[in-house]
Amino acid sequence: MKVQIDSERCHGHGRCYDLAPGLFGEDDEGYGRVLGGGAVPDGQEPGARLAASNCPERAIEVVNGAAR
Amino acid sequence: MSGDERFGMEVEESRENRVFGTVSEIVTGPVSDWATDFSHVDPVWAADPYPIQDELRQRCPIAHTSRFGGVWLPTRYEDVAAIAYDTERFSSRAIIVSNVRPPRELAPVGAVPPISSDPPFHHDARKLLLPAFTKSAVARQEAATREFCHALIDSFEGRDVVDAAFEYAQHIPMRVISHMLGFPPEDGPQFREFIENALESVNRPPEERAEGFAQLSDYLLAQIRDHVDHPRDDLTSYLIDAELYGRKLEPAHVIGTITLLLIAGIDTTWSAIGASLWHLAKTPRDRERLVAEPELLPTAIEEFLRAYAPVTMARLVKEDMSWNGVDMKADDWILLSFPAANRDPAQFDRAGEVVIDREVNRHAAFGLGIHRCVGSHLARMELRVALEVWLSRIPVFSLADPAAVTWAASQVRGPRSLPLRIGAV
Structure with a gap:
């Protein structure tokens, strides 16, 4: 699993x-x-999912790579 | 003297010459219909706006009033978010609805940058403030804040009933922001008058309000001049020295930004602390759970921020347009109700309930988009410390007289009088 932040959308709420x-x-x-x-x-x-689901700007993407 | 001439007599003179803007007729009196004649300063709204907002959201998602020269009130999360993100069609040139619209020439800076600024200037003015308000920067205020909260509670020794809004909540942000700005802590009562004038007295005659703003400006100018003569390590000296586009800031920018930090830093957090204590005082189940599980507090705080979001912002429509089914005119106000957005069932499960362990909580209490509250990390720290200290020192408390609780009627809503019975219930 990977996480990424869309910097265009992030406004620094800091929930992540x-x-x-x-x-x-x-x-x-x-x-x-x-x-x-x-x-x-x-x-x-x-933690990754929690951060993504609490970002007010929906700036966090959780990518389910070759997690397992 | 440091030779900084920006804050000499010319500042006062330029204020005298400032263009007032467009003045609309003052309309008071009871609301006839919330969808077509609402007033966000009405006592009914102040006491409990949520049922009104919920009804509007179902029946007429964008309410209107001709008070204040014309205001639109979207109540759905989707509409509030769309406007917050749309800085092309909605200007932040004024962010408190009143009977005066400042002249268009005030954009893109506005009177209190960066909250009153539009892009692209907004980005640069905001960038100056961000480093001082990061989570790690504000953490440096935590120990002193905690000590101050304890001192306030020490002063309750021997009393059965205390006013948690007036004697606790309001003092915490006042002390923190005056320390960060480098202002005398004993000036707090003056700050309260400035806040009252700026945020709550929006229906008073414009000349009277202008007089209040002039007093605030005089106060700040005296503080600034003292900092020019005696620079220190605080936000006021930082702003005096700060540069934008290769030169020092305009004096109006320095005064405007300090005005913003003082006003926005106090009333808002005061309201959030008060509303949280009000909820816990009337909800023993939640209070007992947070006393037993203090680690849940940060999650609960986010829910208090969602359910009792103190701040409603405003925008001005830039040009005539049809927007989501309503005909907006240039210079119509928009009330950007984050409280209403935060209770939209289309966005939140159990939107009308306070669920202190809510896991998914994308609330908009601190706004959305480029104007996200610069002080949000500071507010969260103050709110957490204020509640941690209160709950550890006063784990048992209840409303002493529910009818005596009063709420500020304005764009910042929170308890202004909150008598709590503390100790043995």
């Missing part, structure tokens, strides 16, 4: 790095950024 700090961080202006290239380590999938 509040809810899944292992997967997302803030930049110097508070916009969200993915950590570790967006790869979701095993076991952190619920």
